Amino acid sequence: LEPVSLGIAIGAASALTGYLSYPRFYCGFVECCPRDGDRPNATALKEVLDTKLFGQHLAKEVILKAVVGFKNNANPKKPLALSLHGWAGTGKNYVSQIIAENIHKQGLKSKFVHLFVSTLHFPHDRNVTQYKDQLHKWIRGNVSACASSVFIFDEMDKLHPGLIDAIKPFLDYYDQIDGVSYRKAIFIFLSNAGGDLITKVALDFWRNGKDREQILLKDLEQILSLGVFNNKNSGLWHSSLIDKNLIDYFVPFLPLEYKHVKMCIRAEIQSRGNGIDEEVVKKVADEMTFFPKGEKIYSDKGCKTVQAKLDFY
Numbered sequence: 470l471e472p473v474s475l476g477i478a479i480g481a482a483s484a485l486t487g488y489l490s491y492p493r494f495y496c497g498f499v500e501c502c503p504r505d506g507d508r509p510n511a512t513a514l515k516e517v518l519d520t521k522l523f524g525q526h527l528a529k530e531v532i533l534k535a536v537v538g539f540k541n542n543a544n545p546k547k548p549l550a551l552s553l554h555g556w557a558g559t560g561k562n563y564v565s566q567i568i569a570e571n572i573h574k575q576g577l578k579s580k581f582v583h584l585f586v587s588t589l590h591f592p593h594d595r596n597v598t599q600y601k602d603q604l605h606k607w608i609r610g611n612v613s614a615c616a617s618s619v620f621i622f623d624e625m626d627k628l629h630p631g632l633i634d635a636i637k638p639f640l641d642y643y644d645q646i647d648g649v650s651y652r653k654a655i656f657i658f659l660s661n662a663g664g665d666l667i668t669k670v671a672l673d674f675w676r677n678g679k680d681r682e683q684i685l686l687k688d689l690e691q692i693l694s695l696g697v698f699n700n701k702n703s704g705l706w707h708s709s710l711i712d713k714n715l716i717d718y719f720v721p722f723l724p725l726e727y728k729h730v731k732m733c734i735r736a737e738i739q740s741r742g743n744g745i746d747e748e749v750v751k752k753v754a755d756e757m758t759f760f761p762k763g764e765k766i767y768s769d770k771g772c773k774t775v776q777a778k779l780d781f782y
């Protein structure tokens with residue numbers, strides 16, 4: 470090669486390598502862990518919660534404050550630990566998905582988002598020691614690969630207390646554990662524990678003729694943490710997560726009313742690309758069952774069976 474062509478070839482090759490190693494280009498093809506300084510899109514999170522999450526004014530408020538505050542903090546002292554509580558089908562998994570998507574575009578499909586379901590991943594009490602070991606390695610390995618990993622634990626009330634305690638060190642105020650810092654990770658715990666307490670408060674408001682939007686976080690937060698702590702069946706009972714104040718936010722999910730179920734049905738119809746037929750919306754909503762026996766205000770499965778019921782129409 471003559472010197473000029475050689476120069477051009479080297480120049481082109483190094484430009485290409487430079488381009489390929491340029492994160493924005495490279496991360497267009499391969500999922501990358503968010504870099505330090507990457508800000509969460511608070512407006513987008515608010516918008517999604519405002520438009521897609523129905524009947525959960527408290528959860529909306531807490532989640533927004535917690536997630537945006539945490540991600541804006543360049544140097545958090547501990548990972549963010551959220552405990553989501555409420556009746557079945559009220560949106561706990563749904564919100565976890567929304568949070569995950571706000572942090573990692575691919576949401577639950579992201580390699581940096583990990584979902585554990587107690588009865589699926591840790592079914593046998595006799596294997597607790599083995600599960601503990603696996604969980605430690607799994608969390609450590611994933612946080613080493615991406616500091617802002619998201620871990621979601623569903624059915625927390627069914628998780629063996631030994632495993633809850635195993636997660637504890639990761640949530641604590643340690644700078645590093647064996648050279649790994651967990652302070653930018655997010656842990657989300659989901660459970661039905663406390664659902665009855667939340668319902669009781671909501672019902673009291675309803676019976677006193679007050680709007681559910683008038684329920685304040687302080688009406689529920691303490692009832693919830695104490696109630697869950699003192700309930701032997703809650704799984705979190707006496708768990709050092711609560712004991713040591715390692716949960717940053719208790720997030721209450723209110724039971725859903727008839728009008729919220731209708732909103733879920735409309736959203737589902739729209740997501741299927743169909744036009745809304747109010748007749749169908751009413752038919753599907755009427756198929757749901759409501760409690761308590763007398764007043765029949767709250768859907769006992771929340772919005773959970775809406776999708777399946779809609780398939781009939």
Ligand SMILES: Nc1ncnc2c1ncn2[C@@H]1O[C@H](COP(=O)(O)OP(=O)(O)OP(=O)(O)O)[C@@H](O)[C@H]1O
Pocket residue numbers: 521522523524525555556557558559560561562563564659660661733771772773
């Ligand atoms: N508050 C809500 N607003 C909008 N959609 C909702 C809401 N609650 C539930 N849904 C819809 O119902 C589906 C089931 O809800 P989800 O899985 O989040 O319930 P959950 O609270 O996690 O229940 P469980 O405790 O039984 O696991 C969601 O995927 C979503 O489509």
